[in-house]
Amino acid sequence: MAPEAQATLHEADAHGRDHEHEHHEDSFIRKYIFCTDHKMIAKQFLITGIFWAVIGGALSLIFRLQLGFPEMDLAWLQPVLGKWITAQGKLDPEFYLALVTMHGTIMVFFVLTAGLSGTFSNLLIPLQIGARDMASGFMNMLSYWLFFVSSVIMFGSMFVEAGPAGGGWVIYPPLSALPQAIKGSGLGMTLWLVSMVFFIASSLIGSINYISTVINMRTRGMKFSRLPLTIWAFFLTAIVGILSFPVLFAAALLLVFDRSFGTSFYLSEIYIGGEALPNVGGSPLLFQHLFWFLGHPEVYIVLLPALGITSEIIATNARKPIFGYKAMIGSMMGIAFLSFVVWAHHMFVSGMNPFLGSIFMLLTLIIAVPSAVKVFNYLTTLWRGNLVFTPAMLFSIGLLSFFISGGLTGIFLGNSAIDVQLHDTYFVVAHFHLVMGSAAFFGMVAGVYHWFPKLYGRMMDKKLGYLHFWITFIGAYMVFFPMHYIGIAGFPRRYYSFTNFDAFSSFADLNSFVSVAAVATVGVQFIFLFNFFYSMYRGRRAPKNPWRSNTLEWTTPVNPGHGNWEGEIPAVHRWPYDYSKPGASEDFIPQNVPLSETPESNLPHEKKALESKKK
Amino acid sequence: MMKLVIAAGGIMILVALFLIFRIYTLASAAKGKNKKPVDSSNKWNAALIVLSIGGMLVAAAWYSVKYFDDYTVPVASEHGTEVSRLFWWTMAVTGIVFIVTHILLFVFSARYQYSEKRKARFYPDNGWLEMVWTVIPALVLTGLVISGLKTWNTMTAKSPSDAENIEIMGYQFAWKVRYPGSDGVIGKYDYRLIDATNVFGMDFSDQANFDDFSPREIHIPKGKHVQFKIRSRDVIHSVFAPHFRLKMDAVPGMPTRFGFVANKTTEEMRQETGNPDFDYEIACTEVCGRGHFSMKIKVIVEEPEVYEKWKAGQKSWLSKNQDYIVKVPKKLKEAAVIKAGLEED
Numbered sequence: 012m013a014p015e016a017q018a019t020l021h022e023a024d025a026h027g028r029d030h031e032h033e034h035h036e037d038s039f040i041r042k043y044i045f046c047t048d049h050k051m052i053a054k055q056f057l058i059t060g061i062f063w064a065v066i067g068g069a070l071s072l073i074f075r076l077q078l079g080f081p082e083m084d085l086a087w088l089q090p091v092l093g094k095w096i097t098a099q100g101k102l103d104p105e106f107y108l109a110l111v112t113m114h115g116t117i118m119v120f121f122v123l124t125a126g127l128s129g130t131f132s133n134l135l136i137p138l139q140i141g142a143r144d145m146a147s148g149f150m151n152m153l154s155y156w157l158f159f160v161s162s163v164i165m166f167g168s169m170f171v172e173a174g175p176a177g178g179g180w181v182i183y184p185p186l187s188a189l190p191q192a193i194k195g196s197g198l199g200m201t202l203w204l205v206s207m208v209f210f211i212a213s214s215l216i217g218s219i220n221y222i223s224t225v226i227n228m229r230t231r232g233m234k235f236s237r238l239p240l241t242i243w244a245f246f247l248t249a250i251v252g253i254l255s256f257p258v259l260f261a262a263a264l265l266l267v268f269d270r271s272f273g274t275s276f277y278l279s280e281i282y283i284g285g286e287a288l289p290n291v292g293g294s295p296l297l298f299q300h301l302f303w304f305l306g307h308p309e310v311y312i313v314l315l316p317a318l319g320i321t322s323e324i325i326a327t328n329a330r331k332p333i334f335g336y337k338a339m340i341g342s343m344m345g346i347a348f349l350s351f352v353v354w355a356h357h358m359f360v361s362g363m364n365p366f367l368g369s370i371f372m373l374l375t376l377i378i379a380v381p382s383a384v385k386v387f388n389y390l391t392t393l394w395r396g397n398l399v400f401t402p403a404m405l406f407s408i409g410l411l412s413f414f415i416s417g418g419l420t421g422i423f424l425g426n427s428a429i430d431v432q433l434h435d436t437y438f439v440v441a442h443f444h445l446v447m448g449s450a451a452f453f454g455m456v457a458g459v460y461h462w463f464p465k466l467y468g469r470m471m472d473k474k475l476g477y478l479h480f481w482i483t484f485i486g487a488y489m490v491f492f493p494m495h496y497i498g499i500a501g502f503p504r505r506y507y508s509f510t511n512f513d514a515f516s517s518f519a520d521l522n523s524f525v526s527v528a529a530v531a532t533v534g535v536q537f538i539f540l541f542n543f544f545y546s547m548y549r550g551r552r553a554p555k556n557p558w559r560s561n562t563l564e565w566t567t568p569v570n571p572g573h574g575n576w577e578g579e580i581p582a583v584h585r586w587p588y589d590y591s592k593p594g595a596s597e598d599f600i601p602q603n604v605p606l607s608e609t610p611e612s613n614l615p616h617e618k619k620a621l622e623s624k625k626k
Numbered sequence: 627m628m629k630l631v632i633a634a635g636g637i638m639i640l641v642a643l644f645l646i647f648r649i650y651t652l653a654s655a656a657k658g659k660n661k662k663p664v665d666s667s668n669k670w671n672a673a674l675i676v677l678s679i680g681g682m683l684v685a686a687a688w689y690s691v692k693y694f695d696d697y698t699v700p701v702a703s704e705h706g707t708e709v710s711r712l713f714w715w716t717m718a719v720t721g722i723v724f725i726v727t728h729i730l731l732f733v734f735s736a737r738y739q740y741s742e743k744r745k746a747r748f749y750p751d752n753g754w755l756e757m758v759w760t761v762i763p764a765l766v767l768t769g770l771v772i773s774g775l776k777t778w779n780t781m782t783a784k785s786p787s788d789a790e791n792i793e794i795m796g797y798q799f800a801w802k803v804r805y806p807g808s809d810g811v812i813g814k815y816d817y818r819l820i821d822a823t824n825v826f827g828m829d830f831s832d833q834a835n836f837d838d839f840s841p842r843e844i845h846i847p848k849g850k851h852v853q854f855k856i857r858s859r860d861v862i863h864s865v866f867a868p869h870f871r872l873k874m875d876a877v878p879g880m881p882t883r884f885g886f887v888a889n890k891t892t893e894e895m896r897q898e899t900g901n902p903d904f905d906y907e908i909a910c911t912e913v914c915g916r917g918h919f920s921m922k923i924k925v926i927v928e929e930p931e932v933y934e935k936w937k938a939g940q941k942s943w944l945s946k947n948q949d950y951i952v953k954v955p956k957k958l959k960e961a962a963v964i965k966a967g968l969e970e971d
Contacts, residue, residue, distance in 0.1 A: 104916050104917070104919070105915070105916045108913065108915075108916075108918070178913060179913045183862055183912070183913075185860065185861045185862070185878060186861040186862065186913065186914060186915065189860075189861070192798065192860060192861050192914075192915050193915040193916065278878075278879075279878060279879025279880070280817040280859070280878055280879040281817065281859065281860055281861075281878050281879070282797075282817050282818075282820040282827070282859045282860060283798070283859075283860040283861075285822075287817055287818045287820060291879070292879075293879065294879070294880065295862055295877050295878065295879070295880070296877065296880065329738075329746060330740070330745075330746040331746035331747065331748070331749065332748065332749070332750040333750075334749060334750065334751065334752075335750075335751045335752075335756050336750065336751065337751070338751070338756050360864065360873045360874050360875055361875045361877070362856075362874065362875050362877050362880055362882035365778065365779075365782035368778065368782070369775055369778060369779070372771065372774060372775065372778065373771055373775075376767045376770065376771050377764075377767070379763065379767055380760060380763050380764050380767065383759065383760075383763040384756065384759060384760055384763075386727060387756075387759045388756075390727065390730050390731065390734065391749070391755070393731070393734040393735065393738065394730075394734055394738070394747075394749075395738060395746060395747040395749065396734070396738045396746045396747075397738065397739075397740050397741065397744060397745065397746040398668075398672070398734075398735060398738050398739055398740055399664050399668065399740045400664075400667070400668050400671035400672060400735075400739075405671060405675075408675065408731065408735065411731065412679065412728065412731060415723075415724065415727050415728070416724060419720035419723060419724055420720070422716055422719075422720055422767070422770065423713065423716050423717075423720070426712065426716065426770060426771075426774040427774065427778045428708070428709050428712055428774045428775075428777035428778040428781065429709060429712055429713050429716060429774070431709065431781070431871060431872070431873050432699075432709055432713070432868070432871045432873065434873055434911065435864065435866075435873075435911040435912065436911070472647075472651065473667065474650075474667070475647070477667060477671065481674060481678070484678065485678055485682075488682055492682070492686065493689075496689070496690075496693070496696075496697040497697070499697050499698065499699075500696070500697045500698070500699060500868075501699050501866070501868035503866065503909055503910070503911040503919075504911075505913040505918060505919075506918065506919040507918070507919045508919055509919070511919060511920045511922055512907055512909055512922055513903070513904070513905060513907060514699070514868055514869075514907050514909070515909070517696055518696070518697075551655070588750065590746060590748075591745045591746035591747070591748050592748050593745075593748050598745055598746065
């Protein structure tokens with residue numbers, strides 16, 4: 012390295028140390044609230060995400076009670092839900108729709124987008140690429156606080172007189188545009204839209220920061236071809252987010268215009284509440300196109316980080332390099348690209364031109380190929396590994412199972428001819444709750460177990476982790492697997508009750524079974540919450556590298572300060588997956604160990620590279 | 627009082643659980659740190675993976691076989707047979723992949739548990755293997771796409787000109803149907819003409835409206851091409867007739883359609899299912915508000931002769947709502963009286 016560069020680096024390091032020094036005197040507000048340290052922001056996202064997960068889970072239990080036990084007297088919920096429980100002790104049908112809507116919104120956006128990407132992109136990008144912080148600490152802080160404002164508004168919307176938004180999380184107009192069509196399209200919907208505007212801003216600011224950090228702030232030797240797969244996943248997710256979220260913003264903006272300013276982007280020829288509305292010429296399909304242009308990539312915004320996290324965890328705990336590192340990156344790129352050209356498979360029966368349906372069916376089934384490659388690569392990574400079943404590893408294996416089961420049912424739904432029957436039935440509900448809901452949730456939980464030592468300097472309790480995993484894994488399957496049968500039988504989703512139809516009169520017992528399983532699965536998450544908060548203060552102190560992992564975050568002190576490394580940032584000399592390398596004495600070689608220190612395990616091409624460097 | 631006791635009991639159980647946990651952590655801390663990367667938990671976790679995934683496969687197989695008739699919907703349309711065949715082919719392909727990958731998942735988990743004596747195999751890639759499992763799924767999917775496209779093209783093809791046209795209109799929260807009457811043409815409508823009686827907004831300056839009729843149930847002939855002309859007058863609804871494998875959104879401002887041939891009469895289906903009360907139903911599958919779950923209309927499939935007889939016996943909408951004769955332009959009044967089958971006063 013050139014001497015000048017060395018000098019600047021040292022300066023930067025010195026600055027980092029100074030900064031850290033200053034940090035010790037930071038006030039409570041600077042340290043915990045308006046903080047620019049990426050690790051604290053990650054914690055803020057995580058705790059907010061957990062809060063939302065509890066709310067989202069609780070909402071699902073209420074509507075599961077309605078679906079599983081339609082005869083049940085719900086009067087005991089009256090103290091909480093007030094007028095939404097009728098005098099007969101029944102759930103109000105419109106509130107049922109609001110519950111479903113808010114459950115979807117909260118889980119997709121607030122838990123699995125902000126909670127997952129926000130936490131782990133923030134925590135891991137600087138730590139794993141060897142940077143002192145994000146490219147812009149201030150923007151990072153702004154990203155969290157916009158998310159916080161968005162959260163407050165969305166939370167507030169649940170308490171307004173007419174109830175929160177109730178037209179489904181996809182908020183299709185005209186239903187979402189007309190307060191006379193459903194109560195939830197009043198103030199609740201307005202707040203929903205305002206909240207999402209803040210959310211989108213937060214997501215964009217976050218993504219811009221992640222991308223510039225990954226591109227510009229990698230430490231010496233950290234080439235793109237040496238980035239851990241987690242970082243690749245976060246990087247691609249951020250790109251997908253930047254390209255798709257603005258479209259949702261546009262869709263929402265036009266909806267605001269239609270709702271409040273009398274435009275007709277989505278409205279046409281409507282007679283409602285005894286009067287004919289003046290709007291003509293709009294197209295409800297336009298909204299669906301705009302919505303799903305975000306909505307489909309959103310699935311991968313949720314899923315890719317989870318897959319990145321599992322790639323890292325599976326490699327570490329299989330003590331084996333991830334199989335096909337380049338193919339993994341390639342398939343993630345393929346998925347990221349294809350995610351933009353499959354959106355209309357949500358609209359096969361929307362009245363869209365059937366020819367367009369054929370095109371989107373073709374593109375949709377193509378996206379199954381990179382997904383299949385990923386699955387086979389994970390399986391081969393497990394093959395002849397030396398598997399350590401930590402809770403994080405178990406959750407990653409669980410994710411793999413969900414990804415397979417939920418991915419395969421996608422092949423049914425991507426086929427427009429079959430989708431005609433299955434569209435908007437419980438089959439779809441089963442499909443996306445496995446492949447996107449459960450899989451991404453498992454990725455998030457796996458990440459928490461794995462990086463908890465880095466977040467809080469302590470270990471989570473392993474035995475409680477096992478208990479949590481086993482009940483959640485079996486429970487999630489007991490909730491979502493039976494839904495396939497209910498869906499094949501044609502039961503439509505978002506139905507308050509099924510008693511009106513002869514065709515949907517069976518399966519009362521299966522629905523009760525699902526509901527009981529859901530209560531158990533959600534209930535057991537409290538073990539996780541207990542473990543999380545207990546271990547934060549009383550957990551066993553973590554060693555520096557508890558999982559004997561290769562990536563850079565484990566070279567920092569157990570409780571890294573602002574700036575992450577005390578001395579110079581370590582340089583990187585190899586890819587992150589040198590596990591169980593033949594000839595090496597240990598079964599892992601961290602990324603910062605130079606090739607010159609490991610002559611016994613260097614592969615032929617590494618020896619060659621080393622020699623040419625010496626010359 | 628009882629509630630208080632239950633609450634206190636619950637709290638005590640939680641406290642007891644917490645104490646047990648605390649004692650157990652202190653005890654394991656006292657035992658000293660385990661230097662080994664794994665302990666006995668590795669073994670039973672591996673065993674549980676085998677048991678749980680194996681158990682799940684068995685349970686799924688058992689339920690799928692035992693309750694087959696409960697969760698499958700009998701098919702009653704020509705394209706439905708194709709859709710059903712595609713569905714089961716896809717089920718076979720994905721079922722095999724599902725079982726094989728899950729068996730691999732638990733075999734690998736059980737077989738390759740951590741051992742200090744062993745090192746994992748350093749196996750970073752294999753281009754040939756990766757090529758194989760890129761190309762094979764691609765080929766299989768191409769097969770599925772091609773067969774899917776064929777079915778999709780037939781089921782979305784234009785209806786023949788002699789098809790029976792029936793209009794279905796969704797509104798909060800029911801369906802209304804309108805038949806073209808003897809002239810075979812469904813009359814024009816305008817949403818601004820809708821009122822409490824004229825729910826369709828029929829425009830009586832169009833002669834085709836005079837003989838249109840609107841029954842409470844949908845009747846369709848077996849073996850003849852039927853085209854549903856679908857629209858909505860408020861929010862999006864979706865016409866779903868599970869037995870016909872038929873689904874299409876009803877969109878305000880954008881009429882849609884779905885053509886199909888029913889191939890089993892209601893009577894035949896009653897015999898097939900062994901349910902004397904069986905009826906075809908249409909449900910709504912696009913969330914549309916409070917009454918979304920109650921939008922039902924009955925469909926009766928009959929032999930063509932019976933259908934024609936039923937149709938001939940239907941009275942026109944205009945003859946049932948004679949007040950609307952004033953909306954007919956003067957020069958068409960005579961035609962309206964004849965076409966609608968009005969009694970001369």
